[in-house]
Amino acid sequence: MTTRLFGEPVRRREDPRLLTGRGRYLDDIGEGAYEVAFVRSPHAHARIRDIDVSAAIDVEGLVAIHTWEDLPARLAEPLPLLIPHPALTHGRTAYPLARDVVRHVGEPVVMVVARDRYLAEDVCGLIEVDYEPLAPVVGIEEATRAEALVHEDVPGNVGAHLVQEVRSATGLGAREAIEAAPYRLEFGLDIERSASMPLEGRGVHARWDAGDRSLRVHSSTQTSTSVRMAIAAKLDLPLPQVEVVAPDVGGGFGVKIVHPWPEEVLVPWAAMLLGHEVRWTEDRREHFVSSAHERAQTHHVRVGFDERGRVLGLDVTIVHDHGAYTPYGIIVPIITSTQLPGPYKLGAYRVEFSSVYTNTVQVTPYRGAGRPQAVFCMERTMDRVAEHLGLDRTAVREANFIQPEEFPYDQGLIFQDGRPLIYDSGDYPESLRRLKDLVGWDDFPALKEQAAKQGRRIGIGLGCYVEGTGVGPYEGGHVQVTSDGRVHVSTGLTSQGQGHETVFAQIAASELGVPIERVSVVTGDTRRFGYAVGTFASRAAVMSGNAIALACGKVREKALRIAADALEADPGDLEIVEGEVRVVGSPGTALPLATVAVLSNPLRYAFDEEAGRATQFAGTSSPDRPPVAEGDEPGLEGRDYYSPIRSTFASGMHAAIVETDPLTAEIRILRYAVVHDCGNLINPMIVEGQIHGGVAQGVGGALYERMVYDEHGQLLNASFMDFLMPYATEIPRVETAHLQTPSPLNPLGVKGAGEAGVIPVSAVIASAVEDAEGIRIDRMPISPSELFDLRRAASSG
């Protein structure tokens, strides 16, 4: 059947426009708009003494200059703390424009509106801000020493502190279980800062219609519905007067889920004030110093285990550097703490984290969101245990796996959605078996020996993970069949290049039985769908996918009911094939969906011949019943929501073979293998693409990317010249195999796939480099010079 599109590698419907330059990204919108630039703090920590604009006001083309003092009441308050948590006792957020104190380089101080961006930047250059520098706090060590404070009223720089503990079956706490274990190890593991770094930065465009007092905002965001609510609240506008649209978005990877950014409220405010369209497009340096970073965390691990490597007790203490503010709460360290156990049954587990302030860019989720750190921690621990016992690394993992018959498996923790962390399904032993086959794990020692004979150093490593995906609270879908037979699908959730238009069209076409060409999909436009949460946590396919499937179910049911009436058949005998309602077994008796749509909407006035069939004298409606039955609605459309009880849990395992240069310490990835299980696949081509992209970001994070702050809190590498994102020359070919363990939690049986690729890469590469070198790797990323230094340190004893 041609309409069975679910599971097929259907070509992307986004591509024709994106390949011909007809995509519509933020900076492509609103030609002629005034443009905005910001004076941003050059200091990591300083008090603002004075702002002098006198030299700037004569610049030709200047429209307006604003500082914090100009902001109206609600806008002058700190930005919202999006995800409060009882453990976040000292949450702090920034003002849209700095008030008195700046807390990181890049914090916006003055907003300049001008005829174009060049002029706005000229003006910025002429504004004098007088700062009194304060002592900056940079890095986790300085933060915990707390000799200086980022926020005067936050003692010890500690924003949050949280302990979770799962006792063993026999009632032992993790520390007791470790003490009682036959073997014990203790060590530290660190991960540095990186960032999402989409190629399109952030951006906002606003148009105020003074006539009907309505505001239309475009933002390069991962959540248009929530930006809309934030703008309405901050600008004191009735919600129906504000619409927010996410246009084509040039990548997000997490950073664009944060909202409202200062610019997202300031630009609309300026548009209202000036009665003119206003646009701000972030430049690359701004993205480095004023959006968000992620990953910096230190971990202290204590583990107790038995002779087979079974973990009897694990105790992890984490310090998380969340930068200057906490708009996104403490989601990242919560995810690290709760996803750390991965596919394993740990005897007892205790995890404690402190989240600390530093005078650096704020930290919010970046693809993987705390999981790369968690997996680095758990998988490096598994490797240590294996080494200590002289066992194969895969054997130790096998000894700890949750078994397929043990699902649903309750890890005993509270996940990022505030709900119990219960794995829905998976088959970890089978994943590992496939991974070993794919990469040739058992043959590797021979390969290594052979390489050694030629003077080459190679090593193999692996990493396993479980990823909570498809978190709630909900998403919705709306499906409408119009009288021309077209199917219009909308969902409030946004897209950043994942191909949502394609996969949602596949779902709708499959569920409704219509050719995909007739389906169009709109995402992230509040004019079409007002209720949504956003795109993060690998949730789009699970949440909106299922909501759209449910909405299609409603449409289908209604179509069958109306068609049954018209065809004088039983609805149970009908099916929808190729956009026609047919009597099963007698394809001659059919009614196009277009006609069903006409009949669904009783009319008084005909606008074309087809519509005439639904008018009052056409004889299509029974005179004994009201034209629209009680409880029914006109039109062939349906809206539904999907709100799962809890997250689904995707899983996967990666392995890599690396070669290290004996002389230069250069690290090259020779092979990279991925076994991935995200439940049923909607479009395998798109899932593969997500994995490739994720692995590439993981490789960047493992070998190249880091944010280098000096002791003054200056970000030294805030450009693509110095922050090394991998090019094609750095990324290995990824070999993939899929396992499909459907999720029992949702009708489509899907789990999320967006983040998976990035999660275990640092753990895998560290494991492989360690295997090649015989030198312990306990912090990532690792550069050739670091490996060189480690070699030197190792050889000097």
Add this chain to the structure above:
Amino acid sequence: MRDIAITLTVNGIVRRATVPGRRLLSDCLRHDLGLTGTHVGCEHGVCGCCTVLLDGQPVRSCLMFAATADGHEVTTVEGLAEPDGTLSPVQRAFAECHGLQCGFCTPGFLCTVTALLRDNPAPGEEEVVEGISGNLCRCTGYQNIVRAVHRAAEILAEER
């Protein structure tokens, strides 16, 4: 600042603009000529999003003043398809091989690859990787882009 009157042939059409001397070619194409298919990812010459063909050669339009392009021929992503809208072999190959996700880097890759295959119609694996190694993509991990380049070479050969 005195404005400069320039004339460029863009995608085969003669276009005129009056620009300040400091106006970047990327901004001129995007905002003066309305060709927003050329994207800007860094404005310091590293990402390659802004790549266009200047007299057939790939250049970074963010590293060039519009005034410098006066009198030259420019091809942007909008000019790659046939006049009737048929996608070029390179564009088709990118669609077929899923060589794009968000599409922000794509115009730069398409221009780069178009020139690459014109100069070297049957590149080997290393030549392909080397040939696109001046363009960043944050979404695809490059694997499908590399595949698309090979596929485009095939299509070009078939259609020759």
